[in-house]
Amino acid sequence: MIAVVLILIMKPAGPVSAAWSVTFKNPDPCALKGASVEFRCSYSYPETENVLKTSWYKGCMKDGHWKRVDLSVLPSYQNRSEYLGDQQHSCGLALHNLQDNDTGHYYFGLETDKYIRQSQDSVFLSVTELNVRVSPQRVRMGDNVKLECGMSCEPAPSTVWLKDTQPITNTEFQAQADDAGTYVCVVEGLESVNSHSVTLDVQYSPLNVSVEVTPPGLLAVGSSVNLTCSSAANPVADNYTWYRATASTSITQVGSGPVLSFPSMEESHNGVYVCQAGNHLGENNSTEVLLTVGRTDIYKSILIGIGVTVLLLLLLPLVIIWIWKHYRKSADTEEHSHDYENVSASHDYENVTTS
Template identity: 45%
Template sequence: MESLILIILIIIPGSWSGNWRVTSGDQCALKGSSVVIKCEYDYPLDHMVTAVGWSKTLYVSGKRRRFLLSRLPSPPEHFVYVGDRWSDCSLQINDVQHIDKGAYFFTFETTLNTWTSKASARLSVRELTTVVEPSTVTEGDNVRLTCVSGCPTPINIVWFRDGQRVSNSVFQAGREDAGSYYCAALGQETVRSASVALNVQYLPENISISMDPPHVVEGSSVNLTCSSAANPAAHSYTWYSQGIASSVSSMLQVGSGQVLSLPSVDASHTGLYLCQAANQLGENNSTEVLLVIKRKNPDGLSLLILAGIGLSVLVTLVLTLLLFWLKQRTRAENKAVYDSRLSGRGLSSLDPSDSVNANIYMLPPSTPSSPPPVTATQDSAPHSQRKSHHEHDDPPAYEDEVTYSTVTITPRNPSLPHHMNNSRVLRDSWSKAGENDDSVIYASVAKSS
C-alpha cells in the first residue's frame, strides 16, 4: 500500500507538493476612480483551469460570509475580471465607492481540484480633500491651496474655482478670488474633492446715495438711501450734512441708518449730504450729494388765469377775422350780381313785367344809316340830372339803393327841330318805322326824386 502511494506521487508531481498558490496585494483607491487589484495564481502542470471567480466577505447576522461578486447588486461593468486562465487573476473595479471597500478572495477550479486564496486582497477607499489656508482672509493676504488624497500613491491634481480652472495654488487674495475651490485628478476630473469656500473680506467701497424722489419741492418729504459693497456687509451708516448758507465749514451729523428720511423739507434742508458706511474692518465715505429744495409756485393760479384770458382773446380775434371775411365776401358777391345785371342784360331782353323796366321805351331812329344825335331831352336835362346821371355810373354798394322810375330811350332825328325830338307824335311815328333797328341808341336816365 505504501508503495502504491509513492508511485502515485511520482506520477503526478506537484499534486501534493505545494504548487497551489494565489498572490495578491492590498489596494487604495480614490472615490470615483477605477482600480485594479493585482493577482497571480499557480497550480500543478497536469491540471487545466475550468472556472475562475472573485468573492467578497460580508457580515450577515454578525457572521462573515463570502459572496460571489456576480451575485452582489452592482451597476453593469462595475466588477470586471481582467486576468486569464493561466496565471493572471487581476480584478478591475470601476467608479469605486465606499461600499466597495473590504476583503476580496480569488477562487479557481481545475479538472482535478478547486482552490481559493488563503489571504484576502483588501481594498480601502479614500477621497480627495481640499484645504484652503486660510479660508477667510483680508483682501491682500496670501492664500495656499492643498489637496490631500489619503492614498500613498501620488497623483497629479488640478485646481478649480467655481468650475473654472485655477493655475496657481498659492496667490495673493483679492475680492475676485472669493469662491468655492476643489481639486481633481488630472485626466480623471470626475475624481474630485468636495468644495471649500474662500472668503475674502474688504472695507465698504463703491458707496453711493440715491434720492427718492429725485426732485424735491418745499413741504414734501424725501428719503436718502446709502448703498455700499462690503464683506462683511456694512453694519452701520452715519449721515452728515453741510448747509449751503451755513457758516459752519465742517459737516455735522444729521442721522444714522441706511435710510435718512426728511419729512416736510424747507429751504434750510438745502445742502451737501454724505454717508459713512462701516463694517468690522473699518469705514469709508460716499461722495457728497447736493440736495436742492424747490419752492412752491405761488403764481400757479395766476398763470392759469392768464392762460384763460389769452385763449379768450385768441378766440375773439379769430371770430372777428371770420366775420370780416364773410362780410367782404357778401359785398363782393352783391357787386358781382349788380354788375352782371347792368352789363349782361340787353334792351331786347327787357321784360315789360319787370317793375324796373316797365317804363322803358325804345323809339326807332328816322334815318337808319346815320347815328342819332343826343336827344333834346338829354340836352335840355338840368345840370342836376346830369350830375345824378354821372353819380350813378359807378355801381352802388347795394343794389336795392338804386330805384328808377322812368327811362325814355329816344333816337334823335337831325332833320327835326331840337324841341320836337321829345314830342309824343314823333315817338309814335318812329315806333311804327320799325322796332328791330340795330342803330346805336343814346338815352337819358333820370332818377325819380
C-alpha cells in the same frame, strides 16, 4: 456530490496542484473614493484540467470567522465589479465608484473540471479621500491664504483646485473680497471625483458705498425724498452716518441709518450729501450727491420753456418743407409762363411773313 467537492478542496497539495498559481501585479493598490481601480492578475493551472468558472472573493469576518465571500453574491458590488480576465490565464478585476467599505482583502479563485481552488495571497485595497484644508478659513482682506490638497496614496496624483467650477492657478495668495467662497480639490484628469468642499470667509470694511435718490429727477418744495445708502461689506455694514455740506456752512451730521428721509423738502435742504457706512473693520464714504430744491412755479416755467423748445424743434422741419414746396411751385409757374409767350411770338412772326 457536496462531500466529494469538499474532499477535493481539502485535498493536500500534490504534484498536480503544484502547477496552480496566481500572480497579483499590484497587490496593494490605493484609490480615491468615487473613482475606479483595477487589479492586474494572471494565473496558471495544470494542462490536464479545463477551467469552468473564475471568481473573485472579498475577505470578511462573519460570526467570528474569516470567510471569503464571492463578489457576485454581495449586493453592494452589483454593477460595480467588472471581470477583465478570461478562462485561460488572465484574471483582472475592475471595481467602480469605490466606497469606504471597499477597503479590504480580495482573493481570486477558479473551478476546473477536477478542482476548486482559491488563492492564499490577496490583493489589499485601500480606499482614501482627498484631504483638503484652507488656512486660515477666516481672514481679513489682504491676509495670506494657503490651499492644501493631498491623499495617503503613493505616489500622489496631480491635483487642481476649483472655485465655482473654475480652476485656481495659485494656491497661496493674498485674499481679496472676490476670493470668498467654496473651494474643492480634484485629481487632474479625473474631475468627476472631488474632495469635500472648504469655505474661505474674507472679511472687509464697506466697499463701493453708493446713494440712491428716490424719486429721481427734479426736487420741488414740499415733495417727499429718500436717500438710501448701500455697500458691499463682510460682515454687512451696521453703522450709517449722513453728512451735509453747503457753501455757507461746514460739514454737519444730519442723520443716521441706511435711509435718510425728507417728508417735505425745503430750500434749506439744499446741499451736498455723503453717506458713511461702517462695520467693526472700518468705514468708507459714498460719492457726493447734490440735492437742489426749487419752487414749483420755477419748475413749471422751466418745463414750459422745455416744452416750447421741443415744439419749435418739431415744427421747424415742417415749416422748411412748406417753404421749399411753395418756392418750387412758384418757380414752375413762372417757367411755364415764359414758354407760352415764346410760342405766341413765334406764331405772330410766321403770320407776318406769310402776308
